[in-house]
Structure formats: C-alpha cells, structure tokens
Amino acid sequence: MPALTTSTDGFLLHGEPFRILSGAMHYFRIHPDQWADRLRKARLMGLNTVETYLPWNHHQPEPGTLVLDGFLDLPRWLRLAQEEGLQVILRPGPFICAEWDDGGLPSWLLADPDIRLRTSDPRFTGAFDGYVDLLLPALRPYLAAHGGPVIAVQVENEYGAYGDDTAYLKHVHQSLRERGVEELLFTCDQANPEHLSAGTLPGTLATTTFGSRVEENLAALRAHQPEGPLMCAEFWIGWFDHWGGPHHVRDAADAAADLDRLLATGASVNIYMFHGGTNFGFTNGANHKHAYTPTITSYDYDAALTESGDPGPKYHAFREVIARHAGVPEEPAPAPAPKLPVTDVDLDHRAPLLPYVRGLAAVRTGHPATMNELGLRSGYVLYRTTLPNSGEGLLHFAGGVGDRALVFVDGACLGVLERERHDETLVVRVPHAGAVLEVLVENMGGVNYGPRIGAPKGLLGPVSFQGTALEGWEARPVPVDDPAAVPFGAYETGPSAGPAFHRGTFEVVTPADTFLALPGWTKGQAWVNGFHLGRYWNRGPQHTLYVPAPVLRQGSNELVVLELHATTATRARLTDSADLGPENTW
Structure with a gap:
C-alpha cells in the first residue's frame, strides 16, 4: 500500500491526515554542495515536502546510458531531503517543460524527424521505457514503500495543453507501475475544462496549476474531480524571463494573500518556485509562439529563495502564512549568505576564436x-x-x-x-x-x-x-567543454574586435557567493575555474551571472570569457549583488 493515499477530501500519510506543503526546487539547477542548505531553508519556511522535475535529456545523454553523479546525483539529493525530514514529489516526465532545453527530451530522440513526440508512437514510448528501465532501480530505495522520502510521482506534465492521446498517458502510468512505483500517481494540468479533460486519467488523482484566482481555479478542479484532495501542483509565485524582455516579479504581499486563500480552503500546494536556481551552461530553454524567444541564464523566478539561495521577501511572507495554517519550526529564519568583496578581474590573455576553430x-x-x-x-x-x-x-x-x-x-x-x-x-x-x-x-x-x-x-x-x-x-x-584547452596568447592592446576567448585570474581569501558583471562586453559565455556559468548578453534583462561559492577556491582563480562580438573593456567585475534588470510586476 502506498504511504500517501487519498480520502474524499484530502491526503493521508501512513493513514494520518496530511496536507502537502511543498516547494519546487530543481537539484540540477543548484550546485550539489548547496543542496543541503536549500533543503534546510525549505523546512525552516514551514514546508514538509519538496518537489522536483527529472531532466531526461541530461540523465540519459545517449541511448542506453544513465548519469547519476554531480548535478544529476538524484539519489544523494533524495537522501539529503530525507535527512532534513522532508517528503518528496518526483515529476519524471517524459516531458517536463521547466524552461529547460527541449523540455527535457533527449536530443538523440529528437533527431528522428518522423517521431511523434508525447504520443503512443512506439519509438517514443519505447525510448521512455528504456530510460525508466535504468532509472527506477536506482531510485527504488528512495520510494516511500522502501522507507524513502518519495511519496508521489507525476504522470507526464500538463499534457492537456499539448495533446489528447489517452492511450499514451495510460502507457506512461503503466510504465511506472510495472517498474515498481507503488506510490501515489497523479496528473497535473492547467485549470480549465479542456486541459483537465485531455490531460487526466480515470482513477488517477488530478491536480492543477495557477497563480491567482484561487477559488475559481479550485472550483474548476472540483467540477472535474468531485471527490479527492484539492491540490495546486504549481502555485506560480513568479515567472521566468526572456532575453530582451523585463525581469518579471510579483509583489510578495499579493502572492502571500493568494497562498493564504489557498490554504484556507484546506487544499494542498506546491509553490513554484520555492527556489529557482540557474540555467548553468547551455541548459536554458526557449518559447516559440509568434517568435522564438530564448530564456535567460538566471532562473531566479522571483522565488521565495533568490537565485543565490538567500531568503527574499516572499520567504518571510510565506512563512507567516504557513505559521497561521500549519505552524513552522521554532528555529529562526535563515540569514543571507556572505558575499565575496567586490573584485575586479583583468582579462589579460586572448585567443581569437576563428583561427582556433579553423584548425580543428x-x-x-x-x-x-x-x-x-x-x-x-x-x-x-x-x-x-x-x-x-x-x-x-x-x-x-x-x-x-x-x-x-x-x-x-x-x-x-x-x-x-x-x-x-x-x-x-x-x-x-x-x-x-x-x-x-x-x-x-x-x-x-x-x-x-x-x-x-x-x-x-x-x-x-x-x-x-x-x-x-x-x-x-x-x-x-566549437569546443567549449574545456576552456583550459584554449590556446591563449598575450592580450592585444586596445579593444577586441571579433569572437575571442579572454582569460584572467583573481585572488580569493574566503570563497563566497558572487556575481559576475561584464560592463562593456556584448554577448557570450563565461567560466570560472572551468565551471560553465552560462550565457551573458548586454540585451538584458540579466546583467550579472551567479557564481556559486563552491566554484571558487582560496587563492588564485581563473575567469574565461568567450566574447562573440567586440568589447570595449579588458576587465570584468565580481559584485556582491545580482542585477537581473528592470522589473515588470505582475
């Protein structure tokens, strides 16, 4: 019997009434050395559960493989969550959206131009089955049935916004069950009749997503599902940003008031995002409705915890709301983490890109x-x-x-x-x-x-x-996996025209979080000590890149920048605060 079950109007955990107070945080967007800190801060805000997607494209970069180390060491993240006393909700897809590259679908799968994605096409379902054949044995010890923290697993993701292949949803459901997932399975769709009708399965718990109009959206879910728990599986408290657009924020008091209304109904919630993190490297996704619009490197999301893991205004506002409905730990709320002193970095070595690549x-x-x-x-x-x-x-x-x-x-x-x-x-x-x-x-x-x-x-x-x-x-x-392999020479005096790698070093006394600013630079990528911070672009809104403290080391550190255009500068700056651009409040 699964640890988490449902009654006519709520959840039971091991037979006792249980309200899910969850927050989303994606282990693959957070430096592994910071996982324990973020999980502890979730508990201190009053959450009893955390939720995460699983990125199929990174866990299985090639058919027949499975990667579970570094940023992808999900078993370790699950152990840390359990040690913190938190339950876990997993959302393995196949599709995850998440403003993540290709929605988490692997490039080797997408290379087949005739494949029908997210359908009963056996090429698609067979590939997913092969993935979970490898994944689920590694995760089985962490399911609640085996004493672990995982109490629920999602079937697909907002499928009603994409298709209506019920046989496909049944296949995903059965694929999880046949491979040992005994825990509660659920679907998640936007709160309108069309999406709920197309994206749900009879006999499987339906949940919904929204950020406001609490009573209206819960009523839509109840009209679709007359009995069972009411749950907002994504309570949107912020939003993501595109290059060239504003930095989206939501007033903390407004979000807290809607959270209060939601909890007053007795419903369960998963706050999206509790902590957003960062699209390090080349992991960001994009939207394409009328035009292609790529997502920025930061996934701050105006979340309860900032991109660098500091409690923001929503953290304190939500903690007060949760205290009224369920109580919070007696421990004080966490303080912001220390930051590196402002440091200038001279990039005094240069390697023009085109001559380097032409020789490959x-x-x-x-x-x-x-x-x-x-x-x-x-x-x-x-x-x-x-x-x-x-x-x-x-x-x-x-x-x-x-x-x-x-x-x-x-x-x-x-x-x-x-x-x-x-x-x-x-x-x-x-x-x-x-x-x-x-x-x-x-x-x-x-x-x-x-x-x-x-x-x-x-x-x-x-x-x-x-x-x-x-x-x-x-x-x-263009080889960008190892900036140490770039053949740097002496820096040419004056402004740099044309694509080039630039390198400089800086000293650190005590490693701490910092933010890379590149005034005078145009567009490109940045690495610190070989760690790929991600894409920068003076188009904005984002004007700094987050540098996690674990990336730095005491003593000498290296910064490498790949600038695609001209630069009027030969210097970068490490600052003590993020600049995510002009704000647009919604």
Missing part, C-alpha cells in the same frame, strides 16, 4: 548540415564555404538559422541573423570570387513548450549568393 577537424557535406545532423546537443558550429562570385548581392539562408548567426567574409563580420526576427537574408559585398564565407551559428536553447519542441539548430536549409546555391561546406563544432 571538419565535417564535409555538400549542403550545410544542421547541428542535429552533426550530432550536437548545444553550443556553436562554424560553417565554411567559398563564394563563387564577387560584387554586391543577396546572401539567402533558406529557412533561416537556428538560432543566431554571425556572418563573415574573409574574416570580416558583415552581419547577424536571428531566428527571433525571422531573418533569412543579408546584403553583402564580396571582394573577389573565391572569398571565404564563414557562418558562426549559436544554439540559444531548445523550445520547451508547444509543438516546436525539437526544432532543428544550425543552418536550416540551402544557402545561396546572387541566386547561386553554395555547395562544398565544412562544419566545425
């Missing part, structure tokens, strides 16, 4: 290959061919680019193409026949919601100049 092995094709065809999950590709004609003309990229491209002729940058603007053409002047065309394409993040999940990256079709198709392409992936 190439994949040769007649027409330009997509990143998917090249087997690349993320990052950059440098495409290269020659132009047969001279003079001014239209350079046409059929189908555009995925997702942003710098175009060079004989090493001179002549323009930028962006998927976001639906760019497909560029007027260029070619100095001579046989000039070298190079196109540096950046994957800005896979779409994580809607029908465009798995959209290809790189050059998306034939390229022509003055109406003549260009053939004989070379493609070179």
Whole structure:
C-alpha cells in the first residue's frame, strides 16, 4: 500500500491526515554542495515536502546510458531531503517543460524527424521505457514503500495543453507501475475544462496549476474531480524571463494573500518556485509562439529563495502564512549568505576564436548540415564555404538559422541573423570570387513548450549568393567543454574586435557567493575555474551571472570569457549583488 493515499477530501500519510506543503526546487539547477542548505531553508519556511522535475535529456545523454553523479546525483539529493525530514514529489516526465532545453527530451530522440513526440508512437514510448528501465532501480530505495522520502510521482506534465492521446498517458502510468512505483500517481494540468479533460486519467488523482484566482481555479478542479484532495501542483509565485524582455516579479504581499486563500480552503500546494536556481551552461530553454524567444541564464523566478539561495521577501511572507495554517519550526529564519568583496578581474590573455576553430577537424557535406545532423546537443558550429562570385548581392539562408548567426567574409563580420526576427537574408559585398564565407551559428536553447519542441539548430536549409546555391561546406563544432584547452596568447592592446576567448585570474581569501558583471562586453559565455556559468548578453534583462561559492577556491582563480562580438573593456567585475534588470510586476 502506498504511504500517501487519498480520502474524499484530502491526503493521508501512513493513514494520518496530511496536507502537502511543498516547494519546487530543481537539484540540477543548484550546485550539489548547496543542496543541503536549500533543503534546510525549505523546512525552516514551514514546508514538509519538496518537489522536483527529472531532466531526461541530461540523465540519459545517449541511448542506453544513465548519469547519476554531480548535478544529476538524484539519489544523494533524495537522501539529503530525507535527512532534513522532508517528503518528496518526483515529476519524471517524459516531458517536463521547466524552461529547460527541449523540455527535457533527449536530443538523440529528437533527431528522428518522423517521431511523434508525447504520443503512443512506439519509438517514443519505447525510448521512455528504456530510460525508466535504468532509472527506477536506482531510485527504488528512495520510494516511500522502501522507507524513502518519495511519496508521489507525476504522470507526464500538463499534457492537456499539448495533446489528447489517452492511450499514451495510460502507457506512461503503466510504465511506472510495472517498474515498481507503488506510490501515489497523479496528473497535473492547467485549470480549465479542456486541459483537465485531455490531460487526466480515470482513477488517477488530478491536480492543477495557477497563480491567482484561487477559488475559481479550485472550483474548476472540483467540477472535474468531485471527490479527492484539492491540490495546486504549481502555485506560480513568479515567472521566468526572456532575453530582451523585463525581469518579471510579483509583489510578495499579493502572492502571500493568494497562498493564504489557498490554504484556507484546506487544499494542498506546491509553490513554484520555492527556489529557482540557474540555467548553468547551455541548459536554458526557449518559447516559440509568434517568435522564438530564448530564456535567460538566471532562473531566479522571483522565488521565495533568490537565485543565490538567500531568503527574499516572499520567504518571510510565506512563512507567516504557513505559521497561521500549519505552524513552522521554532528555529529562526535563515540569514543571507556572505558575499565575496567586490573584485575586479583583468582579462589579460586572448585567443581569437576563428583561427582556433579553423584548425580543428571538419565535417564535409555538400549542403550545410544542421547541428542535429552533426550530432550536437548545444553550443556553436562554424560553417565554411567559398563564394563563387564577387560584387554586391543577396546572401539567402533558406529557412533561416537556428538560432543566431554571425556572418563573415574573409574574416570580416558583415552581419547577424536571428531566428527571433525571422531573418533569412543579408546584403553583402564580396571582394573577389573565391572569398571565404564563414557562418558562426549559436544554439540559444531548445523550445520547451508547444509543438516546436525539437526544432532543428544550425543552418536550416540551402544557402545561396546572387541566386547561386553554395555547395562544398565544412562544419566545425566549437569546443567549449574545456576552456583550459584554449590556446591563449598575450592580450592585444586596445579593444577586441571579433569572437575571442579572454582569460584572467583573481585572488580569493574566503570563497563566497558572487556575481559576475561584464560592463562593456556584448554577448557570450563565461567560466570560472572551468565551471560553465552560462550565457551573458548586454540585451538584458540579466546583467550579472551567479557564481556559486563552491566554484571558487582560496587563492588564485581563473575567469574565461568567450566574447562573440567586440568589447570595449579588458576587465570584468565580481559584485556582491545580482542585477537581473528592470522589473515588470505582475
């Protein structure tokens, strides 16, 4: 019998009435050395449960593999949660959305252009079954039936917003059951009749998602499900941000008032997000409705805990609300963590990107290959061919680019193409026949919601100049996994023009959280001691990158920046506060 069961109007845990007071935090967005701190802060706010997605694409980067270490050491995270006295809700997908690259679906699966995602297509369900065949034995000791903290597991994720293949949902449900998940299974959908009808399963608990209009949304759930617990499985207290947009925030008093209304009904809740964390590296997702809009590196989400794990205004406001309804620990609320003193970093070594990449092995094709065809999950590709004609003309990229491209002729940058603007053409002047065309394409993040999940990256079709198709392409992936391998030379005096890696060192007395600011820089990536902080862009709203304290070490530390454009600076700054940009209150 599962530890968590349902009655006509609530939950029972081991037979006793239990209200789920949960907060979302994604272990894969938090440095593992900070997991225990974040879990402790969840308990101190008054939560009795934590919830997390599982990113299939990272746990299984290749078919037949399973990664459970470092940021992906879910068993360790579950042990820490149990040691803190917290229950756990798992949301393994297959699809997770989560503003995560491709919604958590693996690139090797998306490489099949004919696969029907999130359906009963046996290519999709078979791949998921193979994944859980490996995953669930490793997680079984942490299920409540085996003495662990996991009391509930979600079936798919907001499926009613995507499709209506009930047989597919039944397959996911059965796949979990057949592999030993005895715990409570549930679905989660937005609170409207169409989504609830398409995304739920008879006999399986339905939950809903919303951020306001508490009574209205709970009534919609009750109309769909006349008996059983009422639960908001995602109570949205903030929102995510896109490059070029504002930083979304929600007034703490407003969010706390809605939480109060929700708890007053007797309903259970999962606060999304209790702690957002960071899209380190190339992990951010994107949306694509009318236009492609990539998500920023920070996943602060205006959550109860800030991106750096400090209690924010909502933490204290929610703690007061929870104290009125369920009580909170007698221990005091946690204080903000110490921050590194403001530190300037001179980036005094430079390695131009294009000469470095030109010396690497190439994949040769007649027409330009997509990143998917090249087997690349993320990052950059440098495409290269020659132009047969001279003079001014239209350079046409059929189908555009995925997702942003710098175009060079004989090493001179002549323009930028962006998927976001639906760019497909560029007027260029070619100095001579046989000039070298190079196109540096950046994957800005896979779409994580809607029908465009798995959209290809790189050059998306034939390229022509003055109406003549260009053939004989070379493609070179840009190596960004190990910045220590970059061949740095002496820094060239003056401003830097063109893509280049930049390197500098700085001293640390006592490691502490800090935030990397890059005034005067344009767009690129940053690493500290080889740890990939993620993407920066002066377009904003985000103007600092979070640097977790465990990334730093006492003594000498290294900063590496890959700048794609020009920079007017040779210096970066580590600051003691985040700058996530102009705020838009909702």
